[in-house]
Amino acid sequence: MSYFRKNEGTIVFTLASLAFIAFYCINYCFRRCRNRDVALAAGDTEEAVLSPIRPPRGLDAKGVQSIPSFIYTEANGIGPGHGELVCAVCLNEYKEDEMLRLILPCGHVFHVDCVDIWLSYRSTCPICRADVIVDPVY
Template sequence: MASEGSQTFHWQDDDLDDANFQIHGRTLLYIVVLFSIILLITVIFFIYARCVVRSNSSSAHNPTNFSISLNSPPLSRPQGLDAATINSIPITIYHRSPADLSSLATNDSSECSICLGVFEEGEKVKVLQSCCHCYHCECVDKWLITHSSCPMCRTTVRVDSPV
């Protein structure tokens, strides 16, 4: 069947025996370096993914929190004033001064900077003693439950106890 010019191919299993397979020198070094690089990239990817998930979950609850940290505890919300302190802020009746009546420009003292509503003549307002800023009672009470500072100038609210 075989023609005169063709040779038959004989397969020998001894040629492909991997008992003598050995890795030496640079090949071993390249394999170790390649494995280390792949491991390092994988660890960095998982740390990055963890940070992104944490920042998305924390920013969903607190949009002003942009810090990304792996080991820091979640930031606590700022504490406001207690109800007794908020209720001890004196309520006054708003009266427009003659300068406010003649002024055509918008005056910051004639509107509540929380709700941006204009104060009406005879309306009940609270004036913070530390900075003299004026707000609607309901607006500033809601603010002071979660914050202990003035909404406009961030001065710490202090209430002088009546003596």
């Protein structure tokens, strides 16, 4: 019996394993490229699709304090037709003379105490996930 006949099973197994690994790698690359193309077609920018996901990072106290706040009154324009009357963080209605914080650029409004806790962990709006704009002077 020749040397080749003794190792024929090992050679076949090795070639089959290599073919399987090559197929898996090609399939993975194809699916990844297709997902990227779908995301780009949906309107995502190429930078957003290709950039790594950044870990959530909050604002420091000075950054949070630089976001506009105001005292709620029914006369100041928040109400039916102007926005929600409920804080999306705690789900309580806004009451007269409560301090609220206006998130820019989206314009969503929250209780100061509620959104300040959120912003200490994440620098996005709790509703729409828009990046919060802070006063650059702070």
